[in-house]
Amino acid sequence: MDTLKDDSGLRTLLTSAAEGVDEDGVDPTIARLHSLIAGFSDLKASLDENNARVEEEDVTEEKHDREMSEEHDRDMSEDDDEEGTFSVVIIGASASGLGVACALLQASPDLDVRILEKSDCVGSTFLSWPSFTTFISPSFYSNPFGPLDLNQITPSENGPQTFTTSQHPTGKEYAEYLQNLSKSKMFGDRCLESYITFGVDVSTIETANYGGGTAFNIATSSGTDYNARYVIYAGALYHLTCGHLTLLSVAQVQR
Ligand SMILES: Cc1cc2nc3c(=O)[nH]c(=O)nc-3n(C[C@H](O)[C@H](O)[C@H](O)COP(=O)(O)OP(=O)(O)OC[C@H]3O[C@@H](n4cnc5c(N)ncnc54)[C@H](O)[C@@H]3O)c2cc1C
The missing domain is CATH 3.50.50.60 (FAD/NAD(P)-binding domain)
Known part of the structure; x- marks a missing residue:
């Protein structure tokens, strides 16, 4: 517990839990968990998007390398005739x-x-x-x-x-x-x-x-x-x- 320096979030969560439901009848703890989960979903979506972009760049780079290598091989095999x-x-x-x-x-x-x-x-x-x-x-x-x-x-x-x-x-x-x-x-x-x-x-x-x-x-x-x-x-x-x-x-x- 020594490592838990900033415990304000936890305090809020516990206080909300102790106070029970709010006036809309929603348990604030559950509401907060929902908002945390929504935050994680956003983060995951943004990571997925980023990964897809990196993969696309890798494929393009691989394709470029392959084309360069094929061009090199073609040039060499044309020269091989000499x-x-x-x-x-x-x-x-x-x-x-x-x-x-x-x-x-x-x-x-x-x-x-x-x-x-x-x-x-x-x-x-x-x-x-x-x-x-x-x-x-x-x-x-x-x-x-x-x-x-x-x-x-x-x-x-x-x-x-x-x-x-x-x-x-x-x-x-x-x-x-x-x-x-x-x-x-x-x-x-x-x-x-x-x-x-x-x-x-x-x-x-x-x-x-x-x-x-x-x-x-x-x-x-x-x-x-x-x-x-x-x-x-x-x-x-x-x-x-x-x-x-x-x-x-x-x-x-x-x-
Ligand atoms: C007395 C003696 C006893 C040995 N006993 C043993 C043994 O018991 N067991 C063992 O494993 N090894 C032994 N060796 C070593 C062995 O002979 C060499 O390791 C072996 O010959 C190396 O083979 P190599 O094909 O690398 O080179 P080499 O046999 O020296 O052949 C090199 C070839 O490259 C050609 N060449 C060189 N420069 C050019 C150039 N610029 N352009 C075109 N062609 C070129 C040469 O004409 C030659 O045909 C012995 C060597 C000697 C001298």
Whole structure:
């Protein structure tokens, strides 16, 4: 009761109750309750009205966002017809680049993906290993029993164990695994390798605008430019720190 500082309303109510009915024969307590209820009804009506207005504004805003996004998609797909423009460009055709390409194409086989690789083959970094260098992580032939080979890049195919003479693949054996996979892994009537452009050294990645949305412009040493809504850099940290690739104002693509 300490918190009931202003009790004048309550006093009035109790006094009215004690005095009984007024001269019109109406119990003042009941009359006051009626007026309170009427006040609440007004308040509720005004809240409902306000909620309806906010909902209407949300729907309009959502519609506007959807229209903008559709316009962006339309502009991008018109641009997709142009050579060198893709929804997704992946830089690097080695373990991580091919792995992420498989995951994307498995989820969406029609997705226009392009993998740009500066060397002339898949898994070139592994071919540069000395012949005595082997993987530390083991490759067991365990797929028939369920567990995955630790070194495989896609869960649905055989791992590098198919190409190894020991549990620890050499760089050459691992490159052979990647090369074989890129030829045999099919998405519809296309093999993974058909998504790769070899001999393309990416030099800069800049944000660019398409139909009010953000995308990327990818410049290469060959002079050919590529455009993409999403860029996945799979060129390894070594190439990022020691190579010449510059990432210019790379921003999250707004959708
Ligand atoms: C001796 C050694 C032993 C290792 N042992 C193990 C092990 O036991 N287990 C393990 O899990 N890992 C091991 N690793 C690490 C493993 O090799 C790397 O983590 C792996 O290669 C990374 O794969 P990646 O696809 O990210 O990069 P990478 O294999 O380096 O491939 C990057 C690709 O991107 C291309 N590229 C780079 N820059 C550009 C550009 N600007 N434009 C176009 N293309 C570009 C390159 O040509 C290359 O094909 C070992 C590495 C070494 C060196």
